[in-house]
Amino acid sequence: MRGKTGSSVKEGQAEFKPVVYTFGHSTRNLQEFVQALKNFKVKVAVDVRRFPGSRRNPQFSKETLSLELPRAGIKYVWLGELLGGYRTGGYRRHMRTKAFREGIRKLVELALEGRTAVFCSEALWFRCHRRFIADRLTRMGFQVVHLYDGKRWSIHKLRRRQPHRS
Numbered sequence: 001m002r003g004k005t006g007s008s009v010k011e012g013q014a015e016f017k018p019v020v021y022t023f024g025h026s027t028r029n030l031q032e033f034v035q036a037l038k039n040f041k042v043k044v045a046v047d048v049r050r051f052p053g054s055r056r057n058p059q060f061s062k063e064t065l066s067l068e069l070p071r072a073g074i075k076y077v078w079l080g081e082l083l084g085g086y087r088t089g090g091y092r093r094h095m096r097t098k099a100f101r102e103g104i105r106k107l108v109e110l111a112l113e114g115r116t117a118v119f120c121s122e123a124l125w126f127r128c129h130r131r132f133i134a135d136r137l138t139r140m141g142f143q144v145v146h147l148y149d150g151k152r153w154s155i156h157k158l159r160r161r162q163p164h165r166s
Contacts, residue, residue: 017143020111022130022156026123030059034072036150043114044075046107048133049121050084060121077110079103085120085129095132104136111142123148125156135159 021040025033037045045065052062062078069076082103087094094100110116122128125146134144134156144156 017141018111019115019143019145020107020134020137021115021117021145021147021153022125022134023117023119023147024123024125024128024130025057025060025119025121027057030064030068032150033060034069034074036147037074037117038072039150040117040145040147040153041115042074042117044077044110044116045069046083046110046116046118047076047078047120048080048083048085048103048118048130050080050086052078052080054121057121075114077106079106083107083118083129083133091129091132095136104133104140107133107137108140108142111137117147131159 021042023033023036028036047062047065052060052065054060058064066076066078082099085091107116107118118130118133120128120130122130125131125134130146134146135158137144138156138158145153146156147153
């Protein structure tokens with residue numbers, strides 16, 4: 001059941017939170033990537049790579065994914081311009097911008113339409129900007145689930161904020 005962003009939805013006695021998955025394509029082949037998304041019944045794959053191409057893994061170029069994912073029944077959306085990493089001044093600073101807020105707004109809309117996964121190239125969510133996106137979504141009332149492959153996953157837990165290093 002759907003509800004407003006930032007709130008959980010109650011149906012009878014059960015309480016549901018909207019879910020967003022995160023995933024890193026890493027060095028997988030395209031078939032493994034697609035199968036992992038299908039195993040979790042993902043309908044929308046949101047690419048949050050600022051530069052959506054790879055010489056080492058050309059199967060994950062924006063062009064290839066925009067053709068291949070729809071063939072597998074998965075909608076492909078690129079939000080790298082708004083939510084991608086590698087920002088001057090760091091990602092925390094980027095999170096205070098209008099562009100980031102707009103990216104989160106679009107991501108939330110997609111997530112409320114159907115099962116959505118945010119992905120980039122890094123295999124481990126805690127080594128990239130997906131951790132910041134996951135924190136924001138969790139604070140907004142979403143349940144964020146990190147996928148490691150087609151079977152293994154973990155539920156995101158907010159971490160204590162680390163002090164800023166100068």
